[in-house]
Amino acid sequence: MPKSYPEVQLDALRELANIGSGTAATALSSMLGRSVNISVPTALALPLADVVDAVGEPDAIVTAVVLPLVGDLDAIALLLFAPEDASVLCGLLGVDADSEVGLSALAEIGNILGSAYIRALTMMTALALEPRPPETATDMLAAIVSSVLAAGAQETDVALLLDSELTVQGAECSLSFMLAPGKDGVAEILTRLGLDG
Amino acid sequence: MTGESEETMVRMGELSVSRTPGHVLASIGLGSCIGLVLIEAQRPLAGLAHIVLPASSSGSDAVGKFADSAVPALIEQMTAIGAMRSRLHAVLVGGAHMFALESASSLDIGRRNEQAAREALARAGLEVRAAATGGNKGRTVRVYVEEGRVTVKEPGEDHVEIFSSLQAAGALR
Numbered sequence: 562m563p564k565s566y567p568e569v570q571l572d573a574l575r576e577l578a579n580i581g582s583g584t585a586a587t588a589l590s591s592m593l594g595r596s597v598n599i600s601v602p603t604a605l606a607l608p609l610a611d612v613v614d615a616v617g618e619p620d621a622i623v624t625a626v627v628l629p630l631v632g633d634l635d636a637i638a639l640l641l642f643a644p645e646d647a648s649v650l651c652g653l654l655g656v657d658a659d660s661e662v663g664l665s666a667l668a669e670i671g672n673i674l675g676s677a678y679i680r681a682l683t684m685m686t687a688l689a690l691e692p693r694p695p696e697t698a699t700d701m702l703a704a705i706v707s708s709v710l711a712a713g714a715q716e717t718d719v720a721l722l723l724d725s726e727l728t729v730q731g732a733e734c735s736l737s738f739m740l741a742p743g744k745d746g747v748a749e750i751l752t753r754l755g756l757d758g
Numbered sequence: 759m760t761g762e763s764e765e766t767m768v769r770m771g772e773l774s775v776s777r778t779p780g781h782v783l784a785s786i787g788l789g790s791c792i793g794l795v796l797i798e799a800q801r802p803l804a805g806l807a808h809i810v811l812p813a814s815s816s817g818s819d820a821v822g823k824f825a826d827s828a829v830p831a832l833i834e835q836m837t838a839i840g841a842m843r844s845r846l847h848a849v850l851v852g853g854a855h856m857f858a859l860e861s862a863s864s865l866d867i868g869r870r871n872e873q874a875a876r877e878a879l880a881r882a883g884l885e886v887r888a889a890a891t892g893g894n895k896g897r898t899v900r901v902y903v904e905e906g907r908v909t910v911k912e913p914g915e916d917h918v919e920i921f922s923s924l925q926a927a928g929a930l931r
Contacts, residue, residue, distance in 0.1 A: 609810070609823070610769040619786035620898065622913055627857045696857045700913055703787025704896025707770050708856040711790050711810050711867050718771065718820050 565719055566747070571604045573754050574723055574747075577685060578602035581678040582725035582738055588677040589670065593653050593729060600726035612710060612720045616737075617641075619703035624658075626671030626697050627709060630679060632690040634750070635743035637709050638675040641702070642667065642736045649734040668695040674727075674738060686753035713743040721747050763902075768793075768806045771823035775805035775835045779904035786898050788852030790868035792825065792875050792891070793899040795849040796832055796884075797906045798841040799923040804903045807832045809852075811867065812874035825874035833882055848884045849908045849921045850875055851899040853891040868892070888921040 566574075579602050586597040605615055613619050624647045628638040642650065644658075647667060651658035656666045672695045679690050698705060710720050721742060728735040742750060751757045765782040768774045770791065774783055783806040785793045792809040807828040814824035821831040837843055853872035872891045879886060890897060890910045898911045906923025 609771045609820070613770065613787070698856055698894070700789070700856065701787035701896040701898070704789035704854070704856060705787075707787065707791050707810070708789035708854075708867070710770070714771075714810050714823065715815055718823070 566606045566721070570751055570756050571606060573756050574604045574721070574750070575602050577682060577750070577754070578604065578723035578725055578740065580685065581681040581723075581740070582727065584677040584681040585674040585738060586727050588673050589727060589729070592670070592673060595653070595732060596730040598728045598730060600728075602723055602725040605722040605724060606719055609710065609714055609718050609720050612722065613703045613706050616706050616722070616724070616739075617702050619701065621702045622699065623702045623705065624667060624697065624699045625705045626668050626695050628671050628675040628695045629693040630675070630690050631693060633688040634690070634746040635712070636690070636746050637712065637741045637743065638671070638678060638692070639705070639709050639739040639741060640667075640671045640674060640736055641705070641739070644699075646734045646736055649732055650729070650736070653729070653732060653734075664697045668697050671695040671697075678738065678740065686750055688749065688753055709741050713741060713746065716745075768808045770808055770810050771820045773805065773807035773822035773828060773832050773835065775803070775832070775839050776903045777801075777803050777839045781903040783901040783903065784899065787896045788899060789854055789856045789896050790852070790871060792853050792871045793851040793897075794828060794832060794875055795851070795899065795901050795908050795921075796836050796841075797847045797849070797901070797908070797921070797923060798836065798845050799847055799906055799926045800845060801841075802904045802906070803836060803839060803841045804901050804906065805832045805836050806899070806901050809871055809875060812870045825871055826878050829875065829878035829882055833884070846884055847887040847921070847926055848879050850886055850889040850891055851897055851908070851910050851920075854896060855892070855894050856896070887926060890918075890920050
């Protein structure tokens, strides 16, 4: 029931996110046939009330792909696209973002990125994790992020989000990839990295 | 008509009360969370709690976060600013089923939040006078303290008034 996380733990989580999103970027790159850059990931450990504002404009409309992860711990991988970025991305894949096919294409991107991210996480922590089928929703950013975080908020008032930005080269298109560990998830990851307590 | 009104954001797990005419309490983008509104219809007294989960546990001392603790806490804060408990009207907004996430720990939090809020209100003897709950869309709730008005907005839709003190007063006669 942590009130916050020490810097050394946040560093380790950031490094984990870096490797995870690097693997995810490689997967996206081979899917699109373009290079994909990743930002330095942020590890947000904030009071629950502050998290949504730290992610973006609460009432901005975004398309989200949610990928529940189950196994040794519960976590949720979340991809957020601005509507313009979703269109560009779907365009690169030759589908219309506003169609059923467009949404399944985004869900598939979520699936591939999430699976790549988890592979890296599994290799670093020896945690057994597997993704459940992805779901998509288009709604206010606050509604999506708060619903994702609610699951992990029972025992702690500090929300942890690992956030990476992926930018597709030459396409003016970026997306956020986030990992929100659920109940006990952060503690379990830190234990596996030898950084608990 | 209303000019620039001061708006207080009530974010995840927070609760806020006001007796300032012209004041607006708001929660942007409620998903599975519940916006619990209490209004004293006769006077400009209103409160809003942004409930995240149904039931409290030892790990958290944030009273606004859980339905079972937020309801009594908001009633207490309302009476502390002068509201009469017997005149409080309750309005519920949110509790949507945003994703059909399968993991057991997150099984339909929206519906459980609404149920827990209704139970806690019933225990406190308060009636739910209006509600915009369920479904799978996010909602923004605004509470206009002076008029005792509650509006709800879903993405791509207009603001819809779901409660006003005037109507409530009319209904009582």
